[in-house]
Amino acid sequence: MSIVLVFLLVVALIAGWWLSRQGLTSKPWLETGEIRTTAGVGAAPAAKIGLGVFLAVVGGLFALFGSAVTMRMDYADWYQLRLPSVVWINTAILVLSSAVLQIAVSAARRGESALLLASVAAGGLSTLAFLVGQLLAWRWLVDSGQSLAAHPGASFFYVITGLHGLHILGGLVALARTGGRLRRGNDPRRARLGVELCAIYWHFLLIVWLGMLALLLGWASDLVALCRELL
Amino acid sequence: MANVSDRPDAGIPPAEVPDLPLPHPHTWWGRYVFSQDAKYIAIQYSGTAIAIGLVGLVLSWLMRLQLGFPGIFDFITPEAYYQFITMHGMIMVIYLLTAIFLGGFGNYLIPLMVGARDMVFPFVNMLSYWIYLLAVLVLVASFFVPGGPTGAGWTLYPPQAILSGTPGGQGAGIILMLVSLILFIIGFTMGGLNYVVTVLQARTRGMTLMRMPLTVWGIFTATVMALLAFPALFVACVMMLFDRLLGTSFFMPALVELGETLSYGGGSPIVFQHLFWFFGHPEVYIVALPAFGIVSDLISVHARKNIFGYRMMVWAIVIIGALSFIVWAHHMYVSGMHPYFGFFFATTTLIIAVPTAIKVYNWVLTLWKGDIHLTLPMLFAIAFIVTFANGGLTGLFLGNVVVDVPLSDTMFVVAHFHMVMGVAPILVIFGAIYHWYPKMTGRMLNEAMGQIHFWVTFIGAYAIFFPMHYVGLVGVPRRYPEIDASFITTPVAGLNAFISVAALVVGAAQVLFLFNLLWSLRAGRAAGPNPWRACSLEWQTPDTPPVHGNWGKDLPVVYRWAYDYSVPGAPEDFIAQNDPGPRIEKDVPL
Ligand code: HEM
Ligand SMILES: [Cu+2]
Numbered sequence: 001m002s003i004v005l006v007f008l009l010v011v012a013l014i015a016g017w018w019l020s021r022q023g024l025t026s027k028p029w030l031e032t033g034e035i036r037t038t039a040g041v042g043a044a045p046a047a048k049i050g051l052g053v054f055l056a057v058v059g060g061l062f063a064l065f066g067s068a069v070t071m072r073m074d075y076a077d078w079y080q081l082r083l084p085s086v087v088w089i090n091t092a093i094l095v096l097s098s099a100v101l102q103i104a105v106s107a108a109r110r111g112e113s114a115l116l117l118a119s120v121a122a123g124g125l126s127t128l129a130f131l132v133g134q135l136l137a138w139r140w141l142v143d144s145g146q147s148l149a150a151h152p153g154a155s156f157f158y159v160i161t162g163l164h165g166l167h168i169l170g171g172l173v174a175l176a177r178t179g180g181r182l183r184r185g186n187d188p189r190r191a192r193l194g195v196e197l198c199a200i201y202w203h204f205l206l207i208v209w210l211g212m213l214a215l216l217l218g219w220a221s222d223l224v225a226l227c228r229e230l231l
Numbered sequence: 232m233a234n235v236s237d238r239p240d241a242g243i244p245p246a247e248v249p250d251l252p253l254p255h256p257h258t259w260w261g262r263y264v265f266s267q268d269a270k271y272i273a274i275q276y277s278g279t280a281i282a283i284g285l286v287g288l289v290l291s292w293l294m295r296l297q298l299g300f301p302g303i304f305d306f307i308t309p310e311a312y313y314q315f316i317t318m319h320g321m322i323m324v325i326y327l328l329t330a331i332f333l334g335g336f337g338n339y340l341i342p343l344m345v346g347a348r349d350m351v352f353p354f355v356n357m358l359s360y361w362i363y364l365l366a367v368l369v370l371v372a373s374f375f376v377p378g379g380p381t382g383a384g385w386t387l388y389p390p391q392a393i394l395s396g397t398p399g400g401q402g403a404g405i406i407l408m409l410v411s412l413i414l415f416i417i418g419f420t421m422g423g424l425n426y427v428v429t430v431l432q433a434r435t436r437g438m439t440l441m442r443m444p445l446t447v448w449g450i451f452t453a454t455v456m457a458l459l460a461f462p463a464l465f466v467a468c469v470m471m472l473f474d475r476l477l478g479t480s481f482f483m484p485a486l487v488e489l490g491e492t493l494s495y496g497g498g499s500p501i502v503f504q505h506l507f508w509f510f511g512h513p514e515v516y517i518v519a520l521p522a523f524g525i526v527s528d529l530i531s532v533h534a535r536k537n538i539f540g541y542r543m544m545v546w547a548i549v550i551i552g553a554l555s556f557i558v559w560a561h562h563m564y565v566s567g568m569h570p571y572f573g574f575f576f577a578t579t580t581l582i583i584a585v586p587t588a589i590k591v592y593n594w595v596l597t598l599w600k601g602d603i604h605l606t607l608p609m610l611f612a613i614a615f616i617v618t619f620a621n622g623g624l625t626g627l628f629l630g631n632v633v634v635d636v637p638l639s640d641t642m643f644v645v646a647h648f649h650m651v652m653g654v655a656p657i658l659v660i661f662g663a664i665y666h667w668y669p670k671m672t673g674r675m676l677n678e679a680m681g682q683i684h685f686w687v688t689f690i691g692a693y694a695i696f697f698p699m700h701y702v703g704l705v706g707v708p709r710r711y712p713e714i715d716a717s718f719i720t721t722p723v724a725g726l727n728a729f730i731s732v733a734a735l736v737v738g739a740a741q742v743l744f745l746f747n748l749l750w751s752l753r754a755g756r757a758a759g760p761n762p763w764r765a766c767s768l769e770w771q772t773p774d775t776p777p778v779h780g781n782w783g784k785d786l787p788v789v790y791r792w793a794y795d796y797s798v799p800g801a802p803e804d805f806i807a808q809n810d811p812g813p814r815i816e817k818d819v820p821l
Contacts, residue, residue: 001505001509004463004509005556005557008459008556011459012553015455019440019549022439022440022441023439023440023441024440024441024542024545024546025542026439026441027542028439028441028442028541028542028791028792029537029541029792029794029795032790032791032795032812033790033791033811034437034788034790034811035436035437035439035789044432046351046352046428046432046433047352049428049431049432050351050352050424050428053424053427053428053458054420054424056458056459057420057423057424057458057459057462060458060459060462061462061465061466064462064463064466064506064509065466067505067506068466068470068481068502068506071499071501071502071505072481072498072499072502075497075498075499076497077480077496077497078497148473148477148478148479149477149478149479149480149494152479152480152481152497152498155473155479155480155481156481159469159470159473159479163469
């Protein structure tokens, strides 16, 4: 369970840092009167804070899968998952779509609406390509004798990529709605916020994907072993 | 730091929180069925939770009938008994307590108490309820499938949970259970995002975190915990579903069943236990923290005294929330863990007792020399303190490995956890309903019926669970469907029968309570806007019951904390949070 504990520690540090600035040591029974400070986490829109909290939940979910993988790895029947090279292409595509959405964000900031629309569309299409690529990887796995129940490493790969894909699909729905709003152009502020939120979500899912890949390929445990060696 | 001005009437615009765009439904369906108003969703959540809770109650009757009068009820086969246990436990913990505290009270109280018009994402909030309802329906459906619901125990431990020896293991029972839990978690996450972000972003002007009522603190912290803990259950359910349906071996070791080798191999049930308890222990506090918060407010209001040690109460809530994530393995002392791990988890478990005990002392000190009004909410609050302290003490015993090993899986454990997380939170729910019903409906609940309900429930709960400790100490195991006279001595058999009768009586008292809820809707005494003369914002709404949008044209402005009771020199014995009050000379160290 060490992965999820580390994750929780990070969440706790962020929460603690935030709480420490909320005047938890004040004495409310003495302090009567008008308070001039704004409520809320700065001026961020609720949707952004909501996304942040949601990412903490999703991060916890995948950290727990990570912990399950590491615990299950210790049993005798574990052996190394073999992955097709298409997985690397997929990874590159996901990096690309993340980058494209970042371009969309800066285009939105500068008000270049043609570039904005184009990059949102490109982001969506490349993400679709990623999902198709993942399906190809599943096909390859089945063909190479690593079907779902063949060995635990493969089982985890299907479950984790499946859930990751579902999260991406959800993101695509949001992105499509943002794209529609951009095209109609009647609510530019909300559309801009939407682009920004999508970009954050994409970066996050990219990080999750890289982490899960490293774990399933055994790199993460190699890294831990290396650290142990050094210590 | 809070910036305090001496002139409360200084000309500052009423709200810095931007007003939320509220959806205004125009159809009957939009207003009463697919409502996006948190108050309405709260009532939907509570109604559904109480309905399914009644199923859980009836199941407990059936179990008690079997335990108290073995061999008389033919239809309670061992299989049926296991199914009753499992569904009872799961319904009570998740579909009743979690749903009613967070979905019910959270939805109703958070926006009102922090001075918001509604939750920040009303549509998602509505979805949350409908997914919860779907989860409940899937759960109920499992009673009607061939083979019946799962009988794996509420912990659903593999491998037995999905094998043919367990009721529902090879049928649809376990599948529906897992699907229902997954749905519940998805629905809860949607609601939970709302509760958290509303507290973070939609507090009205002047409502600093340290001016929030402890109810909000409790629900807020519990929601954060639930958002982080439920994913563990989610992961466990998904993986088990794969093991059951698609033949993976996440949790399933190599097995021979009825002479036949199963296709599973190499999996680890211990991984499931870690995941389950990583959720399961925080779950105890997800139920307890809202109860803590609510009880603090009930005591303060009905003792006309400010809560003792507000700051410490807040800190204790946060610390308990954080610590409860590193104690889960105390449920696994008997799973063969390394003794040093056992030592670590025993230590963290005992450390949690410190902030918890502080809270109990603070409640008692709030009562000390208070102007105690023995209203129904106050009675329930006091009953909670007693019950909780009682259950907490036996918890200290069980937190020690050497004590837990012999007592594990006896009725002693059943008595313990029913005291702390069964009876105690339920008492708070009752107290809270008696307290806030006037705000929700504009009418008081009938006092006479309430008194009968209280005394029967309180004394009855003790009649059930106090003797049960003894039954456990003499070694009667838990989860045994058939405990007849050949197995236990006559006095113990007599106790068992007594407990069962008490359980039936307590159950009947709940029917009176439900009747009271409906009867008072029409016939209750008119309550007025603030019958308890309470300070917190929900009692200061312009309309009772509050209308859509909660506040009139302007959001309220908060000038003080929620506990200004019996302030010397004040014209009344309470000063509302949004009351600028007389200008009081003070030198505040800032
Ligand atoms: C009138 C009230 C109640 C009665 C009479 C009652 C009775 C029982 C009985 C007889 C058992 C089975 C003991 C065994 O053979 O192992 C049980 C189990 C359980 N009850 Fe209750 N109960 C009540 C209320 C509650 C409440 C409010 C909760 C909420 C936390 C709760 C949670 C549980 C749990 C988690 C189990 C364990 C299920 C399992 O072993 O898998 N009960 N209860
Ligand atoms: Cu625990």
